[in-house]
Amino acid sequence: MGSKNKLKRFRENETFSNVIQPTREELINGSPLKGNWHSHFNNTNPIVLELGCGKGEYTIALARKNPNINYIGIDLKGARFWRGAKTALEENLNNVTFIRTQIELIDLLFDKNEVTEIWITFPDPQIKYTRTKHRLTNAEFLKKYHHVLISDGIVNLKTDSEFMHGYTLGLLHGAGHEVLYAHHNIYKNPETPIEVTSTQTFYESQYLEKGKPITYIKFRIRY
Template sequence: MGKDKLRKFAEIATFDNVVELDAGKELKGQWAAKHFGNTKPIVLELACGKGEYTVNLAKLFPEKNFIGVDYKGNRIWRGAKTALEEGIDNVGFLRIQIETILEHFEENEIAEIWITFPDPQPQDSREKKRLTNPKFLERYKLILKEDGCMNLKTDNDGFYAYTLEQIALLNLKKFKETTDLYSSDLVDHVLSIKTYYERKYLAVDKNINYVKWSFQQA
């Protein structure tokens, strides 16, 4: 690991808005009360990377709490540092493997989940690693409130098609979908938030896919 990565890993250990690994288990079912000190609903961004979506959503919705989840501490560092520097107190970051999410959140604890530009894991042998694989969807369903929603933004057409296939197989209710977000009428102040990777894709005219769904039956 390079010196810069080591520095960032060391620094996030001192950040009040970052919880790492097993420490998150102690907050299970009590994130709003114990971490944020309030009773606001909680929104997760999974595979949050540098946390652009987490931080910008928090700015737009001060009446909610936001947690960015990722394993790579050197990426989390950027979003966490920005939130601290700008005094955004409804933002937190959790450094864990997403596979362990049920160890850190209680059933019905989460109001909404975002997945923004995750690794599409295109190889067939890595299907189980895709964040919309049925095993992951089962976990999200457990921690989401009954009326909670899922959101996916991705540049990867194959991963988007795979996700739609899982939604269809489970007969889940879709609210919005498009294979070309910025040519659609869906773009608003929320969907126009752009991550580092999204800006790169848009610079080469790559279409952006988006779908919003719930675990209610269609």
């Protein structure tokens, strides 16, 4: 994507009613939306997050299927989720919001027990050991997710990375978290929940065309 195109999208994001772009300092000083997201959506429906939402395809697809659930896509790259935000406005999807910020700040964005479910779709596996702290399912991130999730809140990890799948599964079992479902090739398993295979990202469809297996873990964080 050219720099001019990025700048254009950044400017458009600033005009979109469904895009929020807080600074790190604003979140540290106390976001007015923390604990008040139901007021933002003007309803008391469950709130579901997609972390590292990219172009927002998964957020949009889920929002279309479930109008009585509020979806929030979070990513630092606003030029990417511009497409999802624009689509939501064009289709009058009032249950969709996008936030441009670092995922590590999630506990500054949401209050305890404010989120019902989290989706992590095709994250960078950060394979190098020195990048462990950036893996979205490491122990520190799980603590943050646990803080914002309701007591029976669900986390979903969908990835094409066997490394990420194995790392996460090992960490969950080792820490005593509750694994509800796990499979290393969901499109070859008839027991895979339909909502997992019926929604695909652009990259996921490309991986499938190449015959690459897609893995999935559904779990609850228990401390």
